[in-house]
Amino acid sequence: MSQLFSPLKVKDVTFRNRIGVAPMCQYSSNDGVATNWHMVHLGSRAVGGAGLIIAEATAVMPNGRITPGCAGIWSDAHTEALIPIVQFQAEHGAVPGIQLAHAGRKGSAARPWDGGAHLSNEDGGYDIIGPFDEPFDSDGVRLWKQPRMMTQDDIDEVQDAFVAAAKRSLDAGYKLVEVHGAHGYLLHSFFSPLVNKRSDKYGGSLENRARMMLETVEKVRAVWPENLPLAVRLSVTDWDEDGLTVEDNIQMAKWLKERGVDFVDCSAGGASQSSRSSIGNRTAEQIGFAGQIRDAADVMTMAVGTITEAHQAERVIASGQAEIALLARQMLRDPYWPFHAAKALGVETKPVMSVQNGFFVG
Numbered sequence: 001m002s003q004l005f006s007p008l009k010v011k012d013v014t015f016r017n018r019i020g021v022a023p024m025c026q027y028s029s030n031d032g033v034a035t036n037w038h039m040v041h042l043g044s045r046a047v048g049g050a051g052l053i054i055a056e057a058t059a060v061m062p063n064g065r066i067t068p069g070c071a072g073i074w075s076d077a078h079t080e081a082l083i084p085i086v087q088f089q090a091e092h093g094a095v096p097g098i099q100l101a102h103a104g105r106k107g108s109a110a111r112p113w114d115g116g117a118h119l120s121n122e123d124g125g126y127d128i129i130g131p132f133d134e135p136f137d138s139d140g141v142r143l144w145k146q147p148r149m150m151t152q153d154d155i156d157e158v159q160d161a162f163v164a165a166a167k168r169s170l171d172a173g174y175k176l177v178e179v180h181g182a183h184g185y186l187l188h189s190f191f192s193p194l195v196n197k198r199s200d201k202y203g204g205s206l207e208n209r210a211r212m213m214l215e216t217v218e219k220v221r222a223v224w225p226e227n228l229p230l231a232v233r234l235s236v237t238d239w240d241e242d243g244l245t246v247e248d249n250i251q252m253a254k255w256l257k258e259r260g261v262d263f264v265d266c267s268a269g270g271a272s273q274s275s276r277s278s279i280g281n282r283t284a285e286q287i288g289f290a291g292q293i294r295d296a297a298d299v300m301t302m303a304v305g306t307i308t309e310a311h312q313a314e315r316v317i318a319s320g321q322a323e324i325a326l327l328a329r330q331m332l333r334d335p336y337w338p339f340h341a342a343k344a345l346g347v348e349t350k351p352v353m354s355v356q357n358g359f360f361v362g
């Protein structure tokens, strides 16, 4: 009996299996509004059999986008464009999820295939904000833009934007919200001592650096229905001896759980130039960290990082490292990965894909 293909019920939401599509920026939105690309990208992975699909980092306000092509959810036009996509995913059996994000000092960048460096405002970029006023790259080459150090008013504005975005996510039909607290973007950058050098109540001690993330999540939880799951993605290590450790993140996971968070999605890295990327080749180490967080904080986890093979994903679930195995790049190679995984694990394949496909090729 495959654990990977066993359903999971969390509150009022049932995941048909433990396979999730990790959030992946598509850089294909118009002023943050979803396009046909999103229907195909997300829709095909629902047809392919994923239990959960977390839509890409979706900015809660315009300057929260990583690039001008990134997704947003700050107006009714954004919500309306998402509704048919969400409906399609749900019709084909996937739980539709969305990652709500603010890019902080890493915003205003070019798309990766255009080099990924910061864009000046003349070239389509925008002013950026962060917990402190140091740019990401001190050598002035890539992410060179100087963020404005956020005031209390800025903090309130961003938290209100997360709340409004959570309400819009509900209106759009999403069943799971994930708050992006990883990869050096705004909430993680407040938590990480590599970035946050403030001396007010949002800086200094672990408790103070955690405050921005915890207040934001608390406010989101207050408007996100109690019967729907809430996740937070963390960078569970900064991969830097001066940065956040797994122990720091076990504490964060406990605080998040106390505030009604159901899942901690365990990623890593991205805070600073010295910190390893979150899409490197050694992301497999993150899987072990998910198990550590799950045991020590007694919280459900999602594991992510170089999961490519069916038996590997099966082990992640069966060994108790996580409730859900998330795949990113492998899902780009193969939107029908769940179908192929079922075959490899000897699970009945017909019900895995949508009937239009599964009836003929199960």
Ligand SMILES: Cc1cc2nc3c(=O)[nH]c(=O)nc-3n(C[C@H](O)[C@H](O)[C@H](O)COP(=O)(O)O)c2cc1C
Residues within 6 Å of the ligand: 022, 023, 024, 025, 026, 056, 057, 099, 180, 182, 183, 233, 267, 278, 279, 283, 304, 305, 306, 307, 326, 327, 328, 329, 330
């Ligand atoms: C094209 C692409 C876009 C990504 N965009 C996001 C994102 O929007 N939010 C996020 O938290 N992680 C993002 N990631 C990271 C993935 O969610 C995942 O954590 C990482 O790729 C490791 O998983 P993998 O080894 O299965 O690819 C992205 C990765 C890729 C390849």
